Amino acid sequence: MTVGLATSRLESGTPPVWRVPEFVLSLTAASDSTKRAYRSDLRQFAEWASRAGLNVPSDVDRRWLRRYIAFLSVRGLSRRSVARKASALRRYFGWLARQGTIGVDPALGLVAPAGSGRLPRVLGAAEVSEMLGDGTVPNDPTELRDRLVLELLYGSGLRVAELCQLDRGAFRPGSAHIEVIGKGARHRRVPLSEPAMALLAAWRDGGSDEFDGQRLREPAERDPAALLVNLRGNRLGTRDVQRILDRHAATPTHPHALRHTYATHLLDGGADLRVVQELLGHRRLATTQIYTRVSRERLREVYESAHPRA
Incomplete structure (x- = not known):
């Protein structure tokens, strides 16, 4: 039996009997991106299940979950995506069992193909230098904001979500650290590079106000707490950060590649x-x-390209 997905019904939400909003609210330690992903994953599963005649969670047994995982695999999804969807189902049905909504957890021990194991792209030193510039503080407020974004991603290895969540109070004058809220709402102090400190000082000492006055479409609607905002005055989002990177990277580069590069370097x-x-x-x-x-892969590449007997 082949079961498809109906986009129009997905957009209208999941029937209340599946209790997806309640489950998402229970994920107090999860990041916003994880909550969004799980919500989407479970809406898709509920739609698939309803087309299979499974109208309530208690109709789902282990056989149906295995069939769904197989369905996802033949649709051409990456192994990483299938593994995440299986994780969403395990957490969801485990929660339903604890809530007493279902008597038996059908997802207990549910397995899916592991992630692809693909190594992340790492930028070379020349690429990083070209992207970040010569270290001088730009006079243009948009360029100042953009350079600060790139320096925090590479110089401090921040996740994109961590960068976007930074508040004005995250950086204190004269400090060599910045306060970051990471996954699971865990706080940590991250060292700043010297260029980042200079850019943050310039942003704090007039650069932010200049950006607000010259670039914002509606300055009065600026998010007052956010350290970095887009042209609408809202906190930077993932797409905003990608656009900044697109303007400065010589080749197509995902923002997370800067964090990979930070760790590898x-x-x-x-x-x-x-x-x-x-x-x-x-x-x-x-x-x-x-x-x-x-790092081992990089060492091997250098060896093979440089040693005459490699």
Whole structure:
């Protein structure tokens, strides 16, 4: 039996019986991006289930979940995406079982193909230098904001979501650190590069006000708490950051590549893995260890290109 997805019904939301909004509200330690992803994943599953004649969560058994995972795989989704959707289902049905909505958790131990294992792209030193400029503080307020964004992504290894959530109070004059709210609402203090400190000082000492006065369409509607805003006065979003990177990168580059590059360059320079774990805000050391693999790959590339007997 082949079951498809109907976009129009997805847009109208999930029937209340599935309790998806309540489940999302229960994810108090999850990031906003994780909540959005899980909400979308569960709406898609509920639509698929309804087309299969499964109208309430208690109709779903392990056989149907396995069939759904297989359906996702044949649709051509990446293994990483399928694994995330399986994770959403495990957490969702586990929550329903704890709430007493269902008697048995059908997703207990549900497995899916692991992530692709693809190594992240790492920028070379020349690429980074060209993107970040010569270290001087720009006079143009838009360029100042853009350079500050890029410097925080590479110089401090911030996640895009962490960058967008920065408040004005995250940076104190004279401090060499910035206060960041990471995944799971965990706070950490991240060191700033010298260029970032100079850019932040310039932004604080007039650059932000100049940007608001010259660039904002409606200055009165600016988010008063946000450190960095777009032309509408709202906090920067993922698309805003991507557009900034598109203007400055010589080749197409995802914002997260700057964080990958930050971690890899630290390890290439001899930094301890556990120090890098703390800097990145990873809860598990295993998450950080992917960058040791990246470093080994880079070393191998250098060896093969430079050694005459490679």
